[in-house]
Amino acid sequence: MLPAVTDNNLVQIMIITGILVTLLTIIYAWKKLKKNKIYFVMLTIIYLVSFIIVIGTDKWIVFLGGWEFVTLTTSLMFAWDDWKLVKQYFLIQFAGSSILLYAVLVIINNGYAEVGIINSTFLQNILIVGLATKSALFGFHFWLPAIYANSSGLVNAISSGWVVKLGYIILLKVIIPEQGNALLFYAGILMLIYGGVKALLEVKLKVLMAYSTLSQLGLIAIGIGSGTVYGYYGAVLHIIIHALTKTGFFINLDDIINKSGTQNIYELAARFNYSLFKIITIFGFSFSLSGVVFLAGFNSKYLIKNSLPGPLLLIIFYLGGLLTFLYTLRLLYWLFIFQGKQKAFLLRLNNYKINFSIDLFINIPILLIILLLGNYPDLLNYWLPALDSFSFPLGSGIGETILYLLVAYLILEKLNWVRTKEKEYLEIDVLFNKIEVLLNKIGKASLKFDTEKIVEHYFLRGIYKLSGKTHDFIYRSFSDQLSWIPLFLALLLAWRYLV
Amino acid sequence: MISISILLLIIIPLVVAFLIPLLDLYNKLLRRYLVIIGGVIEISISIYIIISYFSDLKAGKFFLTYYLGGWGPPFGINLVMDSVSLIFSSLISFALFFIIIYSIGFIGHHEGKYYVLFFLILGAMQGAILTGDMFNLYVFIELLTVTSAPLVAFKRNKHATEAAIKYMFYGVIGGLFFFVGVILLYFNIGSLNMAQLAQHFAEIENNMQLTIISIFLIGLLIKIGIFPFHFWLPKAHSACPSSLSALLSGVLLKVYLYIFIRLFWIVIGFEFLLEFNIASFLVYLALVSSLFGHVFALQASDIKRMLAFSSIGHIGMILAVFLLNTETGFYGGLLHIISHLLMKTGLFLSTGYLLQYTKSNHIDDFAGVGHQNKGIFVGFILLTLSMIGMPPFIGFFSKWYIIMAFLKIQHHFGAIVVVLGSLSAVFYYLRFIAKGYEKIKLSASDLKNEIYNRPILSVFYREKLVTTVIYIFVGMIILTGFSFRLFELPLQEGIKELINPQNYINLILGG
Incomplete structure (x- = not known):
């Protein structure tokens, strides 16, 4: 049995990840934004400080205050895209804040004066409902694709990469690892499957990514709600990995979309001249998120899988895993391989151009981290004690990955790589x-x-x-x-x- | 402790009000200096009281009295200042001082009449807060109505006159009910001194008690603007100049709230509201009123009318939380009184500035104001953020304690109303903010209209004064947000007085 993560360690590792992820987005923002970039950076720093306050504090009032600041600053970041998005996002988030405020005050009045473990399942559920809108929990996720579709990848990177995780980090502090929470667990399963299916059928790149986020958040929810320390460890690890890869993903996709001028995945292949390194990066990120062996995502998914109680749930989990492979492979196919003729992929491999700001400062560090964490999980041993004592079965991992890839490939071939019509509306x-x-x-x-x-x-x-x-x-x-x-x-x- | 300073708080504004016409005969330019001096003296007295009696306040012994003509109760009129009245009186001195400064830059015509009425209102407000005599209180209430009604009609157009008549009508009816209540108290107890009334109210026959309570309630609910007696409020608050809207909505409503608190916690005693089952009914009434206020604000296309409806929403909320009669309730209520005073005054003042050249206060006229007055519009946004309860502004903390007070006694309806209120506030404020940032192209006729609507006198030649006052209010909501605990001492002392009204009686009458 793995020992539980202490509150301090959890906060520390999350702060480190948060700083890292925010730094990556600042680098990209500095390159991308034409005007008022200094304001964006200042806003990002205020957001980061507020974020740190939210996860670090044990005072509910400071927690809520900090979170409102996160809401305000992230809302304002949409101003670089469209003021109307600021309005929409702020309205949705403030509605979420109001429910959260209510939930928190109910919790305080039931004797939990400080942010920490809550023993009552009822109160945990109230908090989960309170967090639902902000954390895009199933049923409350409606805003995620709608907002992402119209905003730039830069803000998406911040929102999907880190902001949306805030609720889950709080749940890690509140829910007892050995007890879990059934509501969160089943919501997670729904999110995993629903997000996967929707991502598989989606044509718009950013909406696809939004559903992929939903599916991955489902995994985190399963881990926290499972009631085992394995699940808890898996959730922590997956938050870190997903934050890094999704941030990188959105930054790269934003770059691609901006240069190609389309979000339609069927049109992207013909319009964008990918460099070899870009291809490697996107493959790396995609495979890590899918849980391919030797990459960090495999470890977190393996831990979460270990936390599942019965065979039925295991089957559902495998189905969720397969869905992740399906939409990832489909995306890669339409992005890189298909161009009217199958040779296109090989033609692309001779472009060795390197984009310094993105490849050097963003992609290489993220790739290195997911590779290192995939092969040396004990690097996080300080914060996740005894992670090294748990052996990740590489043999069965390789087998599993090959099987997943094979089945996914066959299904996608059969389905003609799921060519759906672009939906006019979400x-x-x-x-x-x-x-x-x-x-x-x-x-x-x-x-x-x-x-x-x-x-x-x-x-x-x-x-x-x-x-x-x-x-x-x-x-x-x-x-x-x-x-x-x-x-x-x-x-x-x-x-x-x-x- | 006997102190003449509390008498000065009432006398100084009255003296200034009477000096203004005399000074006008000599030199009209000196008027502005006089009003500033009046405001400075008023705020200085408040500061003097706080500083010199701070040790008493800390020790929980703060209590100042003054016997007019040296006649003590029950025969004479006494003025009283305890912790609750200290909070209200100081807030009024502070807010009105800045509104005066703002008015110097804002009011371009009939300044003499304006300041006379303004200082009479200030004197009446201080009087209503500090008096320990019921009839005296009635006089000050009537003085407030009589002096504020002409100011409502200050713009001298159809809309303003109509609003003023309605305001006067409701004001007089409210005052009349209050007067009947005072008479009934006098005939039943034989005294008008608040402490004596408090001591003997329990001896009155049961049905008469209910009658007195009901009559006072109607009178005060009209004055506070609680549904279904709020009809005068949006009209009156939107028709007058912004400086006066700030005074009426931001400050005067709090004075009536204070009178409500003084009457039903100290003079009559809250236990009687409980005995007649009226307390819980009033809580729901105030909450429904609050809800209606926010709902009406949603549909208002006139920004000042929207702000006035929002005031109904907030005042209802404050009244409801007071009527819970719990420590957290008092704390949340008092803190929200402070925060609402700062926020609403600031909002009305900034609105006045933003709409300086427009034809009306309609939302369409608001288009593009954010581009024309960047700094003030940012201030306006910050004030609205505080209104909806965003940290680190003070609005967040007062909202926090109000919801907490409702949830502590499992009053979920109350908490939900507060949450819904702030949620609907997001909608109605965002509407105006979005409009303010709209890009507009003026047609020739628009430009003509705009030029014709510029005041003949260049009102904003003292623009810096106006903008500085707005920035001060914006600064205050941020500063008090970070340091709302500064109010802890007077608030806690005030709460003790409300929980234990016997203390007031003992200090006045001895025993």
Whole structure:
């Protein structure tokens, strides 16, 4: 049995990862942004400090305060893309904050004055619900693809790479490793499968990545909720690995999208001249996230797999693993191999150009880390004690990887590498569209949707209209308004006979 | 402890108000110096009281009185300052001082009348807070209504006049109810001294107690602007100049809240609200009022009207949390009074500046103001962030304690209303912020309109004064956010007084 990670060690390793990930994004931001880059860097530093405060503090009020700052700073980062995204993201996150505030105060009033282990499952569940929107838990993840689709990879890297993990880091501090939490566990399984399926069918690159994030967050949730120290270790490790690889992934994809001018994965191959190093990097990141042996992702997934209680759940886990391989291979196929003729991939391998800022300062460090952690997990021994005492079975790992790749390849071949149509609207749009169709039957004209319209037209205007109607209902004539006075006096005088 | 300084808090503004017309006869330019001096003296007295009696405050013995004409209770009128009134009185001195400075740069016409009425309001507010006599309190309440109504109509247009009439109408009805309550108290107890009334209220016959409570409640709920008596409030607060909106919404509502607290915790006693089952009813009423305030704010297209509705939302919340009658409730309520005063005053003042040249306060006129006045608009955004409860601003901490107070007694409805309130606040503030950052192209007729709407007198020749005051309020919400614990001592002492009203009676009457 592995010894539990102490609170201090957890905070330390998360802070180190956070600093590393933020540093990578700052490097990319400095290269990418044309104007106001100094403000972006300042904002990122404030965000990082707030993040450190959130995971380091044991005071709930500081925790919430810090988190609001994370929300504010990350919202403002969207301003470099579009102010409307700032508004949308802030609205969603603040709604999440309000639920979280409520949850935290319920927890405090039940005797947990400090951030730390919570023994009551009920209170843990309240916190999980409180964190759900911010951590994109299943059912509350609706904003993730919608926002990612329209924002730049730079902010996506920060959001997907680190911000969205904040909730899971807090859950690591709150949930007892040996007990876990069933709600989180099953939510994780749903996220793993749902995110995987959606990523497999997606055409837009950033939306695909958003669903991939959802699926990977599912893995982390399974690890924390499983109730074993293996799962706990796996979750910690996976948070670190996913943070690094997803940040790198988004930065590279942003570079590709910017240069090719499209997000459609079927069009990217023809439009972008990949360098050999870019190909190696994306392969490395993809395979690490899929859990290919010798890469860091394999270790975390192996630990999480070890934490599963029954054969049924193991089968579901394998299915989730297969889905990860499926969407990863599909992505790689459409990105690098397909170009109308299969030779394209080989042609690409003769471009040896190196992009100094991205390859040298971002890709090589991340690749090195995932390789090192994949082969020498004991490097983290200081923070995750006795990790070295656990032997990761490389033999069966190799077998498993080959099997996964083979099955995935066969399925994808059979499915013609899943060439789906690009959806004009995201699922949230489709849902709203359905509601609109239903409303149309009552007699309104049809309207098409995009995320902007959902927020502006339906959500906000709906709220404003409703409040307007309430206002008109209460604000009647002056005499009506005055009649409240005698009515109320009579009510007060008769009150004790009424109750 | 007897101290004349508390009398000066009332006398100085009244003297300034009467001196202004006299000085105008001699030289109108001197008026501005006089009002600044008046404001400085007022704030200095408050600071003097805090500094010289700080050791008493620390020891929990802070209590100042002054007997008018040397006549002690029950015959004479006495002025009283305890920790609760110290908080309110100092806040008023502070806020009004800055509103005066702002007004010097803001009010471009009829300044003489404006300042006379303004200082009368200041005197009446201090009087209402410091008096220990019920009839005296009634007089100050009426003085507040009579002096603030002309200021509501200050713009002299149809909208302002209509608002002022409505304000006056409701104000007089509220005052009338209060007056009837005072008469009933006097006929039943035979005294008007608050401490004596507090001592003998329990001796009144049961039905009469209920009648008195109900009548006072109606009077004060009208004044505070709680649903269903809030109809006057948005109109009045949006019709007048921004400096006055800040005064009415940011400060005056708190004075009425103070009177409510003084009356129902000290004079009548909260146990009677509990005995007649009115307390819980009032909590729900205040919460519903709060909810309606926020809902109405959502639909308001006039920014000042939106801010006024938001005030209904916040005042309802504060009243509800007080009515929980718990220590955390008092703490959250008092802290939110401080924070709302700073935030709402700042918001109205910044709105006044941002809309300096526009035709109306409509949201369409707000388009592009963020580009024209970058610094102030950032200040406006910070103030709104505090209103919705974002850290590190003080709004976050007061919201925290208010929700905490509701949850401590398992009052989930209250906590949810507060959360929903701040959530809806995000919507209605974001609407205006987004509009403020809109890029606009002015047509020729727009430009013409804008030029015609520029005040004939260059109102903003003292622009620096106006912007400095706004920045001070923005600075205050940040500063107090980081150091809200500075208020800990007076707040805790105030809470002790509210929990143990007998202390007040003993200190006045001895025993």
